[in-house]
Amino acid sequence: MQDEIFISEDGSHSIQSDRFGVSYHSKYGAIAESQHVFIDAGLAYKYLENTKALRVVEMGFGTGLNALMAYQYALSNTLSTAYFTFEKYPLAEATYSKLNYLQLLSLEDHTADFNLMHSCVSGEPTKISDLFTFTKHLEDILTSDLPDDIDVIFFDAFAPNSQAELWEEPLLSRLYNALNNGGILTTYCAKGSFKRALKSVGFTLDSIPGPHGKREMTRAIKNI
Numbered sequence: 584m585q586d587e588i589f590i591s592e593d594g595s596h597s598i599q600s601d602r603f604g605v606s607y608h609s610k611y612g613a614i615a616e617s618q619h620v621f622i623d624a625g626l627a628y629k630y631l632e633n634t635k636a637l638r639v640v641e642m643g644f645g646t647g648l649n650a651l652m653a654y655q656y657a658l659s660n661t662l663s664t665a666y667f668t669f670e671k672y673p674l675a676e677a678t679y680s681k682l683n684y685l686q687l688l689s690l691e692d693h694t695a696d697f698n699l700m701h702s703c704v705s706g707e708p709t710k711i712s713d714l715f716t717f718t719k720h721l722e723d724i725l726t727s728d729l730p731d732d733i734d735v736i737f738f739d740a741f742a743p744n745s746q747a748e749l750w751e752e753p754l755l756s757r758l759y760n761a762l763n764n765g766g767i768l769t770t771y772c773a774k775g776s777f778k779r780a781l782k783s784v785g786f787t788l789d790s791i792p793g794p795h796g797k798r799e800m801t802r803a804i805k806n807i
Contacts, residue, residue, distance in 0.1 A: 596682045603745045607645045611796040619794040621649050621737045624802050625769040626656050629735055636663040641737040642724055644670035647700050648684055649737050657714045665716045669724040729761045738770035750777045756784040762805045773799040
């Protein structure tokens with residue numbers, strides 16, 4: 584199988600997955616989508632509650648863009664972050680080394696950090712900086728143990744028509760239980776069946792404007 588790197592409309596790279604037949608990001612802009620959906624609606628949303636430390640779970644490490652931008656946010660805002668991610672199909676070095684995120688985000692000085700996120704040992708906490716601890720699990724999230732006391736979930740699986748089992752109640756219930764009260768799940772998806780599944784396991788929903796090319800996205804909140 585051969586994944587293909589392409590340039591999205593904001594100039595940042597994305598990848599067309601040969602395995603799933605879909606792209607890793609919006610064609611309208613990989614960085615723009617990550618900024619809007621996961622940083623602004625996720626990390627920044629919780630940070631503005633006067634939070635100084637967050638525990639984040641990402642479903643689908645993929646290209647590493649969300650993790651890199653979370654790292655950048657942590658450094659810029661002195662936000663202590665414990666970041667956990669689950670990736671069943673990691674990219675090869677020959678692919679991730681070609682991605683242009685470091686240049687576009689002015690993070691060339693952190694090339695070694697980005698490479699370490701991709702190459703670190705599965706399941707071992709890795710100190711990327713004093714503010715950012717990173718743990719990547721090269722496992723299927725459906726059968727993996729989840730960390731607890733989570734504040735933010737980046738729900739960035741491929742679309743429901745590609746990986747339907749990731750968008751259904753059994754996993755969503757486990758994610759809900761892993762969240763602290765007031766914790767959030769943020770995602771680009773606003774499909775009706777997914778939103779109904781979120782509500783059925785206990786989430787309350789914010790339907791907020793999506794990134795360019797999408798009318799709506801979803802932020803789900805655990806309030807008990």
